[in-house]
Structure formats: C-alpha cells, structure tokens
Amino acid sequence: xxxxxxxxxxxxxxxxxxxxxxxxxxxxxxxxxxxxxxxxxxxxxxxxxxxxxxxxxxxxxxxxxxxxxxxxxxxxxxxxxxxxxxxxxxxxxxxxxxxxxxxxxxxxxxxxxxxxxxxxxxxx
Amino acid sequence: xxxxxxxxxxxxxxxxxxxxxxxxxxxxxxxxxxxxxxxxxxxxxxxxxxxxxxxxxxxxxxxxxxxxxxxxxxxxxxxxxxxxxxxxxxxxxxxxxxxxxxxxxxx
Numbered sequence: 001x002x003x004x005x006x007x008x009x010x011x012x013x014x015x016x017x018x019x020x021x022x023x024x025x026x027x028x029x030x031x032x033x034x035x036x037x038x039x040x041x042x043x044x045x046x047x048x049x050x051x052x053x054x055x056x057x058x059x060x061x062x063x064x065x066x067x068x069x070x071x072x073x074x075x076x077x078x079x080x081x082x083x084x085x086x087x088x089x090x091x092x093x094x095x096x097x098x099x100x101x102x103x104x105x106x107x108x109x110x111x112x113x114x115x116x117x118x119x120x121x122x123x124x
Numbered sequence: 125x126x127x128x129x130x131x132x133x134x135x136x137x138x139x140x141x142x143x144x145x146x147x148x149x150x151x152x153x154x155x156x157x158x159x160x161x162x163x164x165x166x167x168x169x170x171x172x173x174x175x176x177x178x179x180x181x182x183x184x185x186x187x188x189x190x191x192x193x194x195x196x197x198x199x200x201x202x203x204x205x206x207x208x209x210x211x212x213x214x215x216x217x218x219x220x221x222x223x224x225x226x227x228x229x230x231x
Contacts, residue, residue: 035220037168044222044223045162045222047219059219100173106216106217106218109215110158111158111170113170115167116166116167117167
C-alpha cells in the first residue's frame, strides 16, 4: 500500500539547521510531484514547498524562501527538506504529501496522500 | 497571494444532522479547490478536489460545490467519525494556500 514515512525531526536551537526526510513506498515515486506541509502547535495547515517528479521545478512558500530547500532522490524514493536558519516560528509537525500529478504548476497541485508527520521544535 | 477564509470557525451539529461549511477565496480560484479532513493526532485526509469530485473511498454523504470565490462542503448526515477539523485549499495560484479550518463538534 502507498506509504509515506517522515523522519529527521527533533529539537534544535534557533539559527541551526535540520534535514527532514520522507521515505516513500507502495508506488512509483518518480512519477509524482511531492509536497511538504507544516502545522504549528494548535494551528492550521501551511503549505511549505513542492517539487516536480524529476526535481526540475520547485516552489517554496515566502515564509521559508531562502532558508528551506526541497529536494528528492528518485533512486532512493526519498523526499527531503533542508531547513536552515531555523526560527521559533518554524516549530511544527511537518508532513510530506504526494500530489496526484507529475508537474508542479498552478492549477494542478493538491495533496492526495499524506504521511503521519515528524515534529521539529526550534527552541533555545 | 490568495487568502482563503473559512466560516464558521466552529460548527456544533447533532449526529444525523446536516453540516454546511463555507470557504471563500480573496480572488477567483476557478474550480481549483480541495477539501481535507483532519482528526486529532492524525494527518489530514483528502476529501474533495476540483471543488466537487470526491476522492477515492470518500462516502457519498460528503459533497462539495462552488466555483470562483465561494465554495461549500456539505456533510448530509453527520456520523460520529465525521467530527473533525475541515480545511479548504486553493491550487489555482502560487503560493498554494489553506483556509484556517472549521471544527465540526458534537452538539
């Protein structure tokens, strides 16, 4: 069955870095665009980033642009989120999610399948 | 940037009753709107995409309607497992954006 398993969360000090990973199984990973979505404690959902099936197109939310980078390794069926210069407001559960389509383009992209999430806490 | 506004923030409904949730976009998103359900401690689940198409395995009591800037999610007869938070999301423009959510609670 389709499965997404996030890892890499933890407690980190402000200004430091964290790299999240999402292991995919049960489907052909290289055929789908992928997302990261986060949820701060007690808050709603916030879209973070998307990457196309082959990694050629990426978009990041303004709140993380220049600090976070989405990437993927199709040979390992793994999605990554490199998070640098972390701030307290980045504290959240981070979900990876599969898109129904290959491309990352306006008018196409929503989240069809979700992982259970990994928690990143930024605190001194 | 498109802002998505959901109302009400909380909806109190008795089991078996109908629930109507609203989602408004600050500018037209055509029919590029999805709805998700999230239960406490769980990941969100896709319910509706394209404003009105049910995702695989979603019961027929869930229906979506609307286009442009006004959208509605209707749950025709609330079951115990439907008490949750519901989010809308537009995917017509970058950045993708979620509404703030509507919590459906037991009356």
